[in-house]
Each structure stands twice: as structure tokens, then as C-alpha cells.
Amino acid sequence: MSESADITRSQKLKQRLRFYEDLGLAPFYRERGSSRSSQPPSPASSVAKPSHSIEEPPLPKSSLKPPDVPPLVCPAKALLPLTPAPPSLFEAANRSHSETLLQIRDDLGECTRCKLHTTRNKIVFGDGSPQAKLVFVGEGPGADEDAQGLPFVGRAGKLLTQMIEAMGLARPDVYICNVVKCRPPGNRQPEPGEVEACSPFLFRQLDSLQPKVIVCLGATAFQTLLQSNRSISHFRGQWLDFRGYKMLPTYHPAYLLRNPAAKADVWKDLQKVMAELGLEVKKTKAK
Numbered sequence: 578m579s580e581s582a583d584i585t586r587s588q589k590l591k592q593r594l595r596f597y598e599d600l601g602l603a604p605f606y607r608e609r610g611s612s613r614s615s616q617p618p619s620p621a622s623s624v625a626k627p628s629h630s631i632e633e634p635p636l637p638k639s640s641l642k643p644p645d646v647p648p649l650v651c652p653a654k655a656l657l658p659l660t661p662a663p664p665s666l667f668e669a670a671n672r673s674h675s676e677t678l679l680q681i682r683d684d685l686g687e688c689t690r691c692k693l694h695t696t697r698n699k700i701v702f703g704d705g706s707p708q709a710k711l712v713f714v715g716e717g718p719g720a721d722e723d724a725q726g727l728p729f730v731g732r733a734g735k736l737l738t739q740m741i742e743a744m745g746l747a748r749p750d751v752y753i754c755n756v757v758k759c760r761p762p763g764n765r766q767p768e769p770g771e772v773e774a775c776s777p778f779l780f781r782q783l784d785s786l787q788p789k790v791i792v793c794l795g796a797t798a799f800q801t802l803l804q805s806n807r808s809i810s811h812f813r814g815q816w817l818d819f820r821g822y823k824m825l826p827t828y829h830p831a832y833l834l835r836n837p838a839a840k841a842d843v844w845k846d847l848q849k850v851m852a853e854l855g856l857e858v859k860k861t862k863a864k
């Protein structure tokens with residue numbers, strides 16, 4: 578090869594190196610200063626190829642010892658975190674299938690994760706059978722629940738008990754809990770931050786119970802499980818999927834106390850639940 582051809586080739590190589598350096602791909606190349614040869618390096622020896630390249634055939638074996646080349650690091654990979662991203666809320670909940678309700682209650686402790694702890698009397702974790710195939714999820718404790726530490730024990734709770742019994746079940750057969758475990762002052766709706774802080778415990782309860790059917794009582798429960806802002810009227814009485822569990826939203830018993838005419842709709846919804854659970858569907862209405 579002539580001297581002028583060598584110079585041209587060297588210049589082209591330098592331009593190519595500069596181009597890749599401008600792209601931030603310099604780590605693909607051995608530093609020019611690290612060459613042990615005083616001769617201008619040939620492209621074949623100076624440009625280290627990514628080990629995963631599929632475009633070029635393997636170089637022929639040579640008896641010459643190849644120059645030491647720094648380990649290749651793909652710049653894109655170098656920017657990736659070495660540790661896996663933390664699991665999502667749902668992944669974390671999915672791992673907790675073997676958790677017992679008692680373990681989840683222990684983990685909740687005397688919770689101060691949101692400001693509702695400042696006004697509560699008792700945490701209302703949940704009540705019922707750990708083997709329940711039917712779970713009712715409400716919004717949050719009211720005054721009676723806050724005083725007793727049990728869910729749905731006030732007027733709305735008594736109506737829920739009647740509905741459960743009308744289905745041919747008893748309260749201890751099912752599990753009842755709420756989105757938030759502490760009473761919002763004045764029975765206001767829980768705020769988004771309060772729901773965010775408390776709902777992971779609800780998800781863990783559901784994963785521990787693995788129920789056949791979840792009945793959401795009211796908009797807050799339905800919206801929390803579906804992560805939706807849609808009105809409950811769009812979905813009331815429809816079967817929905819909550820991470821593999823069958824879920825059916827219906828009206829909250831407190832709403833039925835104010836609007837008794839809606840009981841007929843709720844009873845239709847509960848009859849769907851009864852059919853799903855293999856219970857005898859009765860023709861009578863819930864009182």
C-alpha cells in the first residue's frame with residue numbers, strides 16, 4: 578500500500594472516530610493513547626467491535642497476540658441501573674399471597690401513614706372469615722365503626738347485614754373491610770393522599786383472602802380498585818376484573834338509607850353474586 582493511501586486511510590479513520598465521539602459512542606473504541614504500537618493503527622485492530630454485532634463475519638484467527646483492549650461497555654447499557662426497578666404496587670401485592678390477615682394487621686400497626694390517624698379512635702382493619710369467598714369493600718369507617726373498631730356496625734352496617742342474610746349467608750361467612758382504615762372526620766370522603774396511603778393494605782387483604790367475588794360498596798371502593806374516576810352508575814351491576822378477581826360494584830348501604838328505591842337495583846346485583854357463588858337465588862327482595 579502506498580504512503581499517500583495510508584495517510585488518506587488514517588485521516589478517514591480519524592474523521593470516523595471524531596464522528597462517533599460526537600455521538601457519545603467513544604467507549605466503543607479503544608483509547609488512541611492506549612495503543613502499544615507506534616504505527617498508525619489499522620481499522621481492523623483499532624476499532625473494537627461490539628461482541629453482539631451480527632453484521633460482520635468473525636475475523637480470521639491470527640497467530641499474533643491481539644493488543645490489550647479495554648473491556649467494551651455499551652454507553653446505553655452503562656446508563657441503565659444495575660439494580661432492578663422497585664416492584665410496582667401491584668407486583669408487591671402479588672407477592673403477598675402467602676401473607677395472613679394477621680401479618681398484614683401487624684404490619685399496619687398503630688399506623689400514622691396519613692393524617693387520619695390524628696382524629697381516629699380505633700383502626701378498623703376488617704372483619705369476617707379469612708376463608709371468605711365473598712368480600713365487601715366499603716369506603717371508610719363512620720362514627721360507630723370508629724368507636725368499636727369494627728366495619729359496618731352502624732345503621733348502614735345493619736342494612737348490609739340484612740342484605741348478606743337475604744343472600745342466605747351470615748356475616749361471619751364473608752369478609753368486610755374498607756378502603757381507608759381510619760374514620761375521615763365528619764364522614765367526609767377520604768382524600769386521594771389518604772386513599773393512596775391506606776389502599777395498599779386493602780390490596781394485601783384481598784390478595785390474602787383470594788376471594789371468588791369482591792363487591793364494591795359505593796364509588797370510592799370501586800374507583801380505588803379500578804383506578805378510575807368514572808361514576809359508579811356507569812358500572813353498577815356489571816362484572817369487572819380486578820387483577821383476576823371478579824368484582825361487582827353496587828351502591829353503598831348508606832346511599833340506600835337515603836334512597837330506598839335503589840334497593841331493588843342492589844338486590845339484582847346481589848342475585849348475580851349469589852349465582853356466581855352457587856347460592857340459591859331467591860325471589861324475595863332485601864328489606
Ligand code: SF4
Pocket residue numbers: 685688689690691692693694700757758759771774775
Ligand atoms: S387511614 Fe390507613 S394509612 Fe391513614 S392512618 Fe389510618 S390506617 Fe394509616
